Amino acid sequence: MCTDTSDQKNKYLDQILAERRSYRMFTPEFPPEDAIKRILHAGLLAPFAAVAVGNSKEYFRRFFVMKQGSQSLTAAIPLVMAEIHRMAEKLHEEMKNNIRLREQGIGFAQRLAMIKKRGIVPGIGTAPYYIVVAERKGYPPVELQSLAHCMENMWLKATALGLGFQIVSVTSAMSQNTEFCTLLGIPVGEWELMGCAIGYPQEHLSPSIRPPVEDVIRWLE
Ligand SMILES: Cc1cc2nc3c(=O)[nH]c(=O)nc-3n(C[C@H](O)[C@H](O)[C@H](O)COP(=O)(O)O)c2cc1C
Structure with a gap:
């Protein structure tokens, strides 16, 4: 039975939101595959643009996991x-x-x-895992926004699991690359892509610093 009160839930959520950081240095140790699956499941729970992709027969979100040293990553x-x-x-x-x-x-x-x-692409081959997320293109073309929601869910879950996470936004440019899409096994031009690197952080970063919220709010009449 879940005994979490609303206060407790918010305490944990606020802590995860504050601790989410961009990690760019990883130890060589591979996080367990179960942790990666839990992160990808969090990505699946993210919202999607139902009107834009709702009619596609194939599921509109896919995850491609490449391990450091693997054939696929070496080719990518x-x-x-x-x-x-x-x-x-x-x-x-x-x-x-x-x-x-x-x-x-x-x-x-x-x-x-x-x-x-x-000669090094940060996040690709510099972490134990490089993960590409694909979202089927639809109309209106909002797949990049959808991918951003997916990434944020994955990022927060990785944070909660004590893992480091780095967005690898150059991955988006690979959505038009025939060889790269062939490597993933998807047709070129039909999917938008985004990527991230995941591993154990080499050192922990302190929580994010942002301006006080009052400084950036304007309450409109
Ligand atoms: C759309 C977008 C693209 C980004 N692309 C990259 C990237 O390619 N590589 C990277 O290391 N960080 C990337 N970042 C992470 C930002 O640089 C980072 O979130 C920002 O500097 C704030 O730091 P924090 O995440 O530690 O709070 C990206 C963030 C966003 C929102």
Whole structure:
């Protein structure tokens, strides 16, 4: 029988929300597969855009789990790295003629340059698990929003299990990559993708710092 009072539930929920952080350094130890399944189950419980995907015969959400050192991950890494090179080149070209993009895109351009220089995609092969979540494209096209809900549920569950979690947002760019989609066993162009890395954190981060909520609220009459 569940004896949790509302206060207790909120205490735990608030604690998990505050402790959720982006972990980017992991120990080599593999978390148990049962913990990964529990995280993916939390992802399944996330909301989805029923009107957009409700009619698809096949279930509209899929999880692809790749372990560090596996054949699949070894094959995926160069595909993602090649995509990063293409993205960097495209952004570089577009920034030449677009002043606004030059200002806005500089941080991302530097990030891509750093990844190219190091030859490592953060979160892909740097953690025990790299997990790709796929959401079938529908209309209206809200699959990325749906994936964000799924990711947040997974992130909170990983936090509650004492695991580190890192979003790997470059995964989204792989949804149009034929070789990558073939590796997953899905047709290219029909699914939107998002990814994350999961493992035991190398060191614990302190809870998030955010502005006091009063500073960012405007109550409208
Ligand atoms: C849409 C989105 C994309 C993100 N992409 C990445 C990513 O590719 N790699 C990464 O390490 N963190 C990524 N993050 C994590 C943010 O950088 C992080 O949430 C933010 O810096 C706040 O830190 P915290 O998560 O520890 O509270 C992403 C977050 C969001 C919401």
